[in-house]
Amino acid sequence: MNNLLAKLATIIDPERISTEPARLDELSWDALSEGRIHPRHEPALAAPLCAVTPISTAEVQKTVRFANAERVPIVPFGGGSGLMGGALSVRPSIVLDLRRMNRIVEMDGEAASARAEAGVVLEALDRQLSQSGYILGHDPWTVPVATLGGAISTNSVGYRAGIYGSMGEQVLGLEAVLPNGEIFRTRAVAKHSAGIHLNALLIGGEGCFGVITEATIRIFPKPEVQLLSAYRFSSFENGYRTIQKMFQQRLRPALLDFGDDEEAPAQGALLYLLFEGPGALAKAEEKLAAAVCRGGGAAVLPRGVAEDFFHNRHEVARRFTHNRRQRRERGRDGVYRDWIHVALPSSKVLPFRRAAREVVENHGVRLQESGLWVNPELFSMRLGIEERSVPNARLALEETVEALLRLVQDMGGSMEYTHGVGVKLAALMADEHGYGLEVMRQLKRTLDPNNIMNPDKMGL
Ligand SMILES: Cc1cc2nc3c(=O)[nH]c(=O)nc-3n(C[C@H](O)[C@H](O)[C@H](O)COP(=O)(O)OP(=O)(O)OC[C@H]3O[C@@H](n4cnc5c(N)ncnc54)[C@H](O)[C@@H]3O)c2cc1C
Structure with missing residues (x-):
């Protein structure tokens, strides 16, 4: 290995290369917490050989050429906030930290x-x-x-x-x-x-x-105005039907965040909306949306409720930057949590939600919340299970997640709309794409015959 690094140092500025253990540890993992990995699909882990911090495309090119010639894997690394293990170090690799x-x-x-x-x-x-x-x-x-x-x-x-x-x-x-x-x-x-x-x-x-x-x-x-509003519906179904009506009327909120909290059913389901852009347009859209929501039986909440939600929307991520290591070990606080973010035709969302509740209950897992983001076709669920409630709580949770994702696929949806596949969902890629996965694999083999570019990810 020392030989390899010595060789690399003749190709790019040695100042760009780091083997400092704390830094390699940080770059070996992203935001996939250990508690969210299915026990049967645990990835093999391997410490990176080194980190390279290029400052130009030419330096990236030199590093990749070197890696290809030496058959050493490369893992591109951005902010390391990916939730699926796409940036995990699963083989001794060169981690390419692109942040400079x-x-x-x-x-x-x-x-x-x-x-x-x-x-x-x-x-x-x-x-x-x-x-x-x-x-x-x-x-x-x-x-x-x-x-x-x-x-x-x-x-x-x-x-x-x-x-x-x-x-x-x-x-x-x-x-x-x-x-x-x-x-x-x-x-x-x-x-x-x-x-x-x-x-x-x-x-x-x-x-x-x-x-x-x-x-x-x-x-x-920059939008001329930002108009925020919040509504409370008596139930998820009611709110969902109302949102469908909004979209049928071609209303397109910049932000749509809707969901219920199973642990506080009396609260109903909350909808946050933001219309932004030219003042006259945003005001007209907001007015129409308010009429549709009131028509759907929603209670209008004070504007401050929506403003608090909006202004605090990045707080979780700011906290993540300060406790990455702790986040990796989450699930060790006595509760395992996971979620799904799936895409389904709008006609299938409520039937899926009903069927999903049954799946969740049969596995002894708690459904904590269901929600929509952006539009009525992007649906999510958060699940949790107490570690002590069954002999292998993590297995029960991840079996539930897999069962739900397969149900989505069977209903014509896609298992993930926003976080990617990484290592976490790799085992489900064959069902997701059918022969399409083989097409991706052939593309990968053609472009990357030595399999150096982030190997063992996405089921490739
Ligand atoms: C608290 C929290 C909240 C989140 N909220 C959201 C959200 O609202 N919406 C959302 O979509 N996601 C969200 N995520 C997930 C994450 O932020 C996104 O997936 C983000 O896009 C990843 O960017 P990154 O720079 O951190 O990528 P990384 O985690 O560094 O990498 C992600 C993948 O991209 C590859 N990669 C990185 N840079 C490059 C490059 N230059 N070239 C080629 N490949 C590259 C990596 O190898 C890896 O496979 C959240 C994560 C956390 C922890």
């Missing part, structure tokens, strides 16, 4: 686009854009920690995806280093019909097909 590639290379206000390096943290990117009157639009909980490259690689969804789209939908063009060290660039245009779109190789690709080094993304003018 954090420049905004170009901003074109007239075209409403920006080109930035992949390691820029979303919050920093948004702050810089705001100095010129623009916003990033992509607004996940993890704005203070996730990077542009990580968000594209998981096709992440944010609070305001209702009008700005997912991170992948904001991408116009990409620059990436492929496993053979070639630099690959796609044209940064709104649409083309000149062959299949190769951005799709990297959007949601979790670093398995290449390292994204730069992205040109759509940006948006």
Whole structure:
């Protein structure tokens, strides 16, 4: 190994290479807590050989070429906030920490686009854009920690995806280093019909097909107004039907966050909405949404309730940045928790929720909450089980999660809409994609015959 590192140090500036144990420990794990891993799909773990912190595409290229020649795996690492173990170190690898590639290379206000390096943290990117009157639009909980490259690689969804789209939908063009060290660039245009779109190789690709080094993304003018509101419905079903009506009337809130709390049933189900943009438009949309909600029997809550919710929306992620190690060990506080974030046709969400309750009860697990994000087709559930309640609580919880995800697949939905696959959902990829998984595997073999690019992830 020392030989290998000595060789690497002749290729890139040794200052970029670290073997410091604490740093390697931090870079060996993302935000997948151990309690959320199915006991039968435990990944093999291996400490990274070293971390490389490139500052340019050329340095990424040199590192990847070296790794390919030496048959050493590479793990691209952004903010390390991925929840599925996509950035976990499962073989002795070179971890490529991209966070020093954090420049905004170009901003074109007239075209409403920006080109930035992949390691820029979303919050920093948004702050810089705001100095010129623009916003990033992509607004996940993890704005203070996730990077542009990580968000594209998981096709992440944010609070305001209702009008700005997912991170992948904001991408116009990409620059990436492929496993053979070639630099690959796609044209940064709104649409083309000149062959299949190769951005799709990297959007949601979790670093398995290449390292994204730069992205040109759509940006948006700062909204003139932001109108927040909150409503209480007597039940999840009532609220759900009302939200469906809103969408049938072509209302598209920037933010839609809806859910109930099974442990406080008297509270009913809460809906938070945000309309933003030009004042006249946002006000008209809010008025129409309020009428639909009142028509659905909702109680209007004070605006302050919605404002508190909105202003605290990144707090969990800020806490995550301060206690990563503790988070990894979560599930050791006597309760195992997990959740599902699935996509289903709107006609299937309530039937799925009913069937899911039965599955959850049969496994002796507690359903804690159900919710919607962005629109009526993106549905989530949070589950929990006390460690002492059954002999193997983690197994019971993860069996429940798998049973629910298979049920989603059987009902024509997708098992995950926002966090990716990583190691956690890899075992379900064959059922998710059928022969499509073989297509992905063949692509992987063609582009990465030595299997160096984030191996053992996504079921590839
Ligand atoms: C408290 C909390 C809240 C969260 N909230 C949300 C949310 O609201 N919405 C949401 O979608 N997700 C959420 N997540 C998950 C996570 O923030 C997202 O998946 C995020 O997009 C990951 O970005 P990252 O930079 O941290 O990526 P990492 O975790 O570093 O990496 C994620 C994957 O992308 C790969 N990768 C990273 N950078 C590159 C690159 N430049 N090129 C190629 N591959 C790369 C990695 O190898 C890995 O497979 C949350 C996580 C936590 C802990």
